[in-house]
Amino acid sequence: MSDPRLTPDPARVVRRDPAQIAVPLTDLCRTPEGPRDRQFLYGDAVTVFSEADGWSYIQAEKDGYCGHIRSGDLGPLAAPTHRVSAPATHAYARPDIKSPDRLGLSHGSRITVSETLGTFARTSLGYIPSVHLTPVTELAADPAAIAALYLGTPYLWGGNSRWGIDCSGLVQAALLTCGIPCPGDSDLQASLGQNATGPYRRNDLLFWKGHVALVTDADTLIHANAHTMSTCYEPIVDAIDRIQASGDGPISAHRRIASLSG
Known part of the structure; x- marks a missing residue:
């Protein structure tokens, strides 16, 4: 079906x-x-x-x-030239940090830059600091580093932005920024890569019932979670014990994406 x-x-x-x-x-x-x-x-x-x-x-x-x-x-669909690579940014009325800010944009937003004026990029939305933008053709290489941009972001069920994000939204943002196709929900993400065994490696994916986390090192993961209502680091052993005690069971899958296995 x-x-x-x-x-x-x-x-x-x-x-x-x-x-x-x-x-x-x-x-x-x-x-x-x-x-x-x-x-x-x-x-x-x-x-x-x-x-x-x-x-x-x-x-x-x-x-x-x-x-x-x-x-x-x-x-109307426009051809993006850049993406927001900072956790968030502002579009200003003029190429001046003291001018009014028109709106905020989250990491991952796709922008069309028409010209660069000093340290600002001109867009249809206003002027965005160039340091907050990266050409869409330049992909990141480390999903765990991208996930860290969201540290402290409030947990939001179904969220996909710096203003609020959930576990699968965080993994999707991290992988897409690295050019790795990724669906939006954790049950679909559990098909990514291959089953892994042995010590945890950076950028491995760990799954529980209705939850996913990204490994940052052999002992630590990063995830958006309802326990702290935020994106945070947590010792893997602590997360396993806490989630088991809450009734959501043990790890259901440990997946490794070949291009990130190092």
Whole structure:
């Protein structure tokens, strides 16, 4: 049986129009006005299948996720030149840090830069500090280092941004920034890489029922979790014992992505 998260509903597919997210952050909802499944960031590319009553039924390019978002949060598809590589940034009214900030953008947002003026990049949103941007063609190499950018981020079920993120959102952000395809939910992520045994290695993935964490060294992991309501480091042994005691069982999978095994 096909997964409805990743397979468009034929009854809702009446066209296939390219578009992108045109606001800093938007919820992907299971149904119009329904619960949040995931979130999308500014510049995320989507295909619009239909629209009704202010809601569009779409599929995301980055992970194939389908669902409903508010139509007003969409705009014309543009070719991104850069992504936000800092944990977060601001777009300013002028190339001046004392000018009004127009909006905030999370790590991973995809931006089209028209020109560089001193230490600022000019975009349709305003002027963004160039130091906070990286060309989209330049991929990171260490997912654990990307995950560390989210340290202290509040835990948010279905969250995908610096303003709030969950366990699978953190892993997806880390892997996508390194050019590694990654679905949006932990049950789907458990198929990544290969089963691993022996000592934990940096960038291994550890899974429990409904939870995923990223190994940073043989003794430590990083994860977005509801225990601390944040993204934090935790000793692996402590996490195993705590999660077992909470009733969510032992580690269900230990996965290693070949390109990151070193």
